[in-house]
Amino acid sequence: MRLPLFLVLICAGCAVRPVHTVRAAAPPEVARAEAPAAVPTAPPPGEPLPAQEEVAAASPVPSGEAPEAVAAEDAEEEEGDEDEAGLEEGDEGEAGEAATNPAGPGLLYTADLSDEELTRRWKQEPQSLGSVSVGFVESGRLINGVRFPDGGADWIVVSPEKTYATEETITYLSQVIRAVRAEHPDAPALRVNQISAKEGGYMRPHKSHQSGRDVDLGFYYPTVEPIRARDRENHIHLARNWSLVKALLAHADVQLILVDRRVQKVLYEYALKAGEDKAWLDSLFHAGFQSIIRHARGHRDHFHVRFFSPRAQELGRRLAPLLALQPDQNIAMHRVRSGDTLGAIALRYNSTVNGLRKSNRLRGNLLRIGQVLSVPLRGPCTRCPVPPPVVLPPRRLAAAPAQTGTLAAGKPMEAVPATGKSEEPPASEEPKPQSPTVVGTPTS
Numbered sequence: 001m002r003l004p005l006f007l008v009l010i011c012a013g014c015a016v017r018p019v020h021t022v023r024a025a026a027p028p029e030v031a032r033a034e035a036p037a038a039v040p041t042a043p044p045p046g047e048p049l050p051a052q053e054e055v056a057a058a059s060p061v062p063s064g065e066a067p068e069a070v071a072a073e074d075a076e077e078e079e080g081d082e083d084e085a086g087l088e089e090g091d092e093g094e095a096g097e098a099a100t101n102p103a104g105p106g107l108l109y110t111a112d113l114s115d116e117e118l119t120r121r122w123k124q125e126p127q128s129l130g131s132v133s134v135g136f137v138e139s140g141r142l143i144n145g146v147r148f149p150d151g152g153a154d155w156i157v158v159s160p161e162k163t164y165a166t167e168e169t170i171t172y173l174s175q176v177i178r179a180v181r182a183e184h185p186d187a188p189a190l191r192v193n194q195i196s197a198k199e200g201g202y203m204r205p206h207k208s209h210q211s212g213r214d215v216d217l218g219f220y221y222p223t224v225e226p227i228r229a230r231d232r233e234n235h236i237h238l239a240r241n242w243s244l245v246k247a248l249l250a251h252a253d254v255q256l257i258l259v260d261r262r263v264q265k266v267l268y269e270y271a272l273k274a275g276e277d278k279a280w281l282d283s284l285f286h287a288g289f290q291s292i293i294r295h296a297r298g299h300r301d302h303f304h305v306r307f308f309s310p311r312a313q314e315l316g317r318r319l320a321p322l323l324a325l326q327p328d329q330n331i332a333m334h335r336v337r338s339g340d341t342l343g344a345i346a347l348r349y350n351s352t353v354n355g356l357r358k359s360n361r362l363r364g365n366l367l368r369i370g371q372v373l374s375v376p377l378r379g380p381c382t383r384c385p386v387p388p389p390v391v392l393p394p395r396r397l398a399a400a401p402a403q404t405g406t407l408a409a410g411k412p413m414e415a416v417p418a419t420g421k422s423e424e425p426p427a428s429e430e431p432k433p434q435s436p437t438v439v440g441t442p443t444s
Helices: 005-024 028-034 052-058 067-078 095-100 115-124 167-183 238-251 261-273 278-285 310-325 342-349 353-360
Strands: 132-136 139-143 155-157 190-192 214-218 254-258 302-307 331-335 372-376
Touching: 115 310, 132 310, 139 310, 167 190, 167 238, 167 302, 167 310, 238 254, 238 261, 238 302, 261 278, 331 342, 342 353, 342 372, 353 372
Parallel strands: 155 190
Antiparallel strands: 132 139, 190 214, 214 302, 254 302, 331 372
């Protein structure tokens, strides 16, 4: 049956209109490019920042490199580490555990400064206070930081602009490396990698390294140049690296040492064969969160050592409410996350948009994910993290504490003449358990 011509035309028009509407719509890619990115609210300053993997995920693919190639490279890098997925990363920062620890006693390491004297010196001569470690290692800052010095034949500073630390950290590490050198005169120079930026704060790709107390140290190898194989544990010089670990425990106040469990295994086995007390070794390696030596992914080619800096940490805690007296130092560090705007950041920290632009030399409002901003504050920071009092735990030693030129409670100790006799305890003597510490869970 034939339809009338006008019905055919009406039906044809109905069929055409939907097609025309779809073609007129903007492509999804263009719509996303024109619309502002939807973003979650940035976390408070006290919360730990996202880990390195999140930063990498937010970074653009380098020009000329296909996403498939990057993914293949990442897969190759993680090959052999699949058994670690879902296990503790050893990278959770200090704030969580510190919040559950009891408060410590009164002033222990800055008792020489009354509140009045501290306020006066902070207002008039802040440099006279020395290094100040503010906040936690994963959300902190460094005031009056000191760059790690050149070490001649003893150590190599790999990235000088990223090796600012507290004075205590520098003193500890310098005497530790020299102690290893004295025991192994033929050892090559140790590579001192990144510590902190000049004023602390977030330093890519690390989650910690923000307050001058975290140090990345290369391994000792049989050769002068590091052996850049994936299975570093099969190439390191075990005697020298074990001496480094023992020197850290004997000559410094170490909060923790992060290193891959495969490196831990060969060091533990070497130390056991060398005659070290098994109970003492287990207290270092196999005591869970009471262990000083802990596993962390991404630490198969270096030690990550976190030092206590008792005086610098106590100063940071006491100065927190006084930072507003020094406008140049009354700042917070903020890492830009998706959805952040200058206005929202200024509101969160009680700052101003113009102040943010001036402090960070910004010409417009454009921000980059992962960018670290210096946020000038107009008064005391009510949202900045303040750690609890720091209390140094006893050093975890297999022998009597070495007294020569080491630090005790943040102050130099008088040198004691060496007797030349070994102070190793009998094999039956077990180490004393470590007292609970007020600060401390690991972070990379």
